[in-house]
Amino acid sequence: MANVRTARPRDPLTPSELLKRRGVRHMKTVATGFLLGAAIVYITMRILQNHGVTGWTGYVEAAAEAGMVGGLADWFAVTALFKRPVGLPIPHTAIIPNRKDQFGEGLGTFVGENFLSEDVIRGRLSALGISKRTGQWLAHPDHAARVTKELATAVRGVLTVLRDEDIQTILGEAITTRLGKADLAVPLGGLLERFAESGGHYELVDMLAARTHDWLEAHPEAIERAVSSEAPVWSPRFLDDAVSRRIQRELVKLAANVRDDQHHPLRKALDRFLADYAQELKTDPETGRRVDKLKAGLLNHPELQGLVASGWTAMRQALIAAAEDPDSDLQVRARIGLRSLGRRLETDIRLQEKADGWVREVAVHLVTTYRAEITSLITDTVAAWDGPATSRKIELQVGRDLQFIRINGTVVGALAGLAIYALSQLAF
Secondary structure, eight states: OOOOOOOOOOOOOOHHHHHHHHHHHHHHHHHHHHHHHHHHHHHHHHHHHHTTOOSHHHHHHHHHHHHHHHHHHHHHHHHHHHSOGGGOOOTTOSHHHHSHHHHHHHHHHHHHHHTSOHHHHHHHHHHHTHHHHHHHHHTSHHHHHHHHHHHHHHHHHHHHHSOHHHHHHHHHHHHHHHHHHSOOHHHHHHHHHHHHHTTTTHHHHHHHHHHHHHHHHHOHHHHHHHHHHHSOTTSOHHHHHHHHHHHHHHHHHHHHHHHHOTTOHHHHHHHHHHHHHHHHHHHOHHHHHHHHHHHHHHHTOTHHHHHHHHHHHHHHHHHHHHHHOTTSHHHHHHHHHHHHHHHHHHHOHHHHHHHHHHHHHHHHHHHHHHHHHHHHHHHHHHHHSOHHHHHHHHHHHHHHHHHHHHHHHHHHHHHHHHHHHHHHHHHO
8 A cells, every 4th residue: 555645734824924925925926927027028029020120129138038037046046045946956945944943043142142132131221211111100090000909919819829728837837947947035135125225115014013003902802812821820810811901002002103103113123134134135045045945835836836827817818808999908008109109210310220220130130141041942943843834934024025036136137138238239
């Protein structure tokens, strides 16, 4: 049974390529018409000469003959770029199908050197004034609202897709890992020192003293129970009651004094204690070890994962609700913030220069780092095409203009032939 060769199906053409194909075919018809016209004129002149018409027919014949030569030569040249003329295996024809990989590499190199160079990127981005244009666009209320809406949609989509269990696990591991490796004693000591120096604990002391005073006044029985439980068995009840009342009065008085006197010795003692303990946290190894032990106990506590889970769930629900409500405080603040940023970018020269500098540096970094990957998109795409497909795609892009070469070849050849024939007649 004879082998049957199946033709490889051609790659489908896009709508724009179909339109270009019609244009190429039209211009091929026009160029061929010029060539056929020259041939018809040549044949007509030969017939006239055979019937005795001489003189001017020689000039027209020479022009038509040279036009045919020029048209045929340019038809061969144009056709040889894309395929073998009339299917003959003539050397150096079908150039594009045979050398497409070299063309792809050359095109990739050309793009990389001339369009993706550092100087070109910097110059082009500097001329664009991206930050100012962005600021002018963002300053418009409708544009700020549009950006906010798109961001809210993206946030809602991401939060909807993410699984709570995965996020909770990641957050829990991140917290335990980061805090487990961190030395908290020294930063806690510095924080406590700044807190004490700024007097940030004064309001806390005021609140505790006031609550202690009110509680002691309202619960004398607690003092009575404490005194009765510690009193000897032989102590009479009236004596215990008297002692408890005296202790309560003194404690209430002490709490009131601490509450009302900003310079009370107990307050001063607390200031000294906080300062000393802050210094111990920063310098004492034993205190640091105790902090690490306490930290380890907290991180290993099973309630920590539950706290992380509940915190993430609450934050997720709040973010989704804010993303769904265009009048939510989060979206309103986002719109206001974007408009404010837009106005600053529009008017603040220093901010424009800084923002443009960031954009340039990021773009240059991306281009210089991934230039080879970007240009390989060209070379790999061309390499993936087969020869006929590459030739067809390129011909669709430039074939219409190339047909003018054939037309010009016919016309210029005819004029050159006419000039040569006329000069030869004059010379001889």
